[in-house]
Amino acid sequence: xxxxxxxxxxxxxxxxxxxxxxxxxxxxxxxxxxxxxxxxxxxxxxxxxxxxxxxxxxxxxxxxxxxxxxxxxxxxxxxxxxxxxxxxxxxxxxxxxxxxxxxxxxxxxxxxxxxxxxxxxxxxxxxxxxxxxxxxxxxxxxxxxxxxxxxxxxxxxxxxxxxxxxxxxxxxxxxxxxxxxxxxxxxxxxxxxxxxxxxxxxxxxxxxxxxxxxxxxxxxxxxxxxxxxxxxxxxxxxxxxxxxxxxxxxxxxxxxxxxxxxxxxxxxxxxxxxxxxxxxxxxxxxxxxxxxxxxxxxxxxxxxxxxxxxxxxxxxxxxxxxxxxxxxxxxxxxxxxxxxxxxxxxxxxxxxxxxxxxxxxxxxxxxxxxxxxxxxxxxxxxxxxxxx
Numbered sequence: 001x002x003x004x005x006x007x008x009x010x011x012x013x014x015x016x017x018x019x020x021x022x023x024x025x026x027x028x029x030x031x032x033x034x035x036x037x038x039x040x041x042x043x044x045x046x047x048x049x050x051x052x053x054x055x056x057x058x059x060x061x062x063x064x065x066x067x068x069x070x071x072x073x074x075x076x077x078x079x080x081x082x083x084x085x086x087x088x089x090x091x092x093x094x095x096x097x098x099x100x101x102x103x104x105x106x107x108x109x110x111x112x113x114x115x116x117x118x119x120x121x122x123x124x125x126x127x128x129x130x131x132x133x134x135x136x137x138x139x140x141x142x143x144x145x146x147x148x149x150x151x152x153x154x155x156x157x158x159x160x161x162x163x164x165x166x167x168x169x170x171x172x173x174x175x176x177x178x179x180x181x182x183x184x185x186x187x188x189x190x191x192x193x194x195x196x197x198x199x200x201x202x203x204x205x206x207x208x209x210x211x212x213x214x215x216x217x218x219x220x221x222x223x224x225x226x227x228x229x230x231x232x233x234x235x236x237x238x239x240x241x242x243x244x245x246x247x248x249x250x251x252x253x254x255x256x257x258x259x260x261x262x263x264x265x266x267x268x269x270x271x272x273x274x275x276x277x278x279x280x281x282x283x284x285x286x287x288x289x290x291x292x293x294x295x296x297x298x299x300x301x302x303x304x305x306x307x308x309x310x311x312x313x314x315x316x317x318x319x320x321x322x323x324x325x326x327x328x329x330x331x332x333x334x335x336x337x338x339x340x341x342x343x344x345x346x347x348x349x350x351x352x353x354x355x356x357x358x359x360x361x362x363x364x365x366x367x368x369x370x371x372x373x374x375x376x377x378x379x380x381x382x383x384x385x386x387x388x
Contacts, residue, residue: 001025002047002117007037009055034058038066053080075116140323141316145308157183165278167307170357173278181234189233197239204247215264227260234274241281252296310352324363338373346379
């Protein structure tokens with residue numbers, strides 16, 4: 001339930017709203033004028049504000065402005081016995097969630113409060129999600145191998161050149177692809193990712209190119225594929241070494257002609273897509289084995305970026321540890337752990353077969369299991385895999 005601040009200069013209104021809202025399970029604080037309300041809002045955290053318009057010392061429109069200065073995400077519902085269209089429009093323009101006239105329709109008020117709280121929660125969750133996405137998308141490290149990757153991204157991003165990203169699992173190939181997109185002229189357009197290894201071979205063509213209604217048994221409606229979704233932006237084909245040969249042929253045509261055809265369709269559809277691919281496989285060996293088309297390989301490898309393994313960039317471990325200790329503490333909602341220099345040296349000795357993905361999991365494990373700041377003993381006890 002929510003914590004609600006009610007601001008009204010009429011004691012009877014304040015009392016009535018408090019009783020009703022507390023019956024609904026909310027926690028309610030009261031303020032008898034705008035000044036007192038703004039002071040309380042600045043001192044405590046509220047999920048919603050109900051404010052009258054006509055009040056001594058500071059009116060509701062001023063309260064609305066002050067509340068939004070402190071916390072723009074907190075919804076404000078304005079109530080008034082002197083309402084008119086101009087006042088309502090002014091309140092909404094200044095960020096009020098809604099404007100309700102007195103005498104209050106309690107059913108409408110309760111529904112409005114419920115919707116406002118749900119919207120506020122959604123805004124907060126969305127911001128937190130975006131923050132986690134941004135945190136997960138940082139390329140951490142200043143070692144020589146990482147600086148080489150960053151310099152390559154800087155040179156290539158502004159072009160539309162196709163890029164093949166090579167590297168072991170868990171090295172951060174997707175981060176490189178996203179960095180290429182975010183530093184390109186396509187940054188405002190979609191970044192669409194396809195994990196070719198996760199999609200059954202019989203469905204990959206429909207996933208990439210879409211299908212028409214009735215194209216096959218389960219095609220009950222038209223589907224827009226990833227190429228069309230990425231139009232104007234970037235299409236990231238992760239684990240492309242696992243793509244079927246028939247899909248490879250269609251991808252080759254799309255790259256050659258900038259057109260695609262939906263499964264079951266006969267219409268050519270123009271697309272403007274920058275394709276970035278990635279794989280952990282040796283494509284030269286796959287070509288020799290007949291599993292990958294050589295002509296597609298040459299189309300995709302205008303630029304090749306090799307992402308180093310963590311074992312090749314152990315000098316980045318102090319920065320990575322510092323970064324992931326922050327991230328894990330925020331995600332687990334616990335106090336951030338410190339880490340000793342000796343513990344860092346122990347982390348450097350580990351053979352990181354799972355690369356950054358494994359490293360991040362180890363930092364989370366150490367955060368949970370260490371009784372205090374992380375020591376070398378903690379790393380020896382908890383970080384190494386069994387038999388490692």
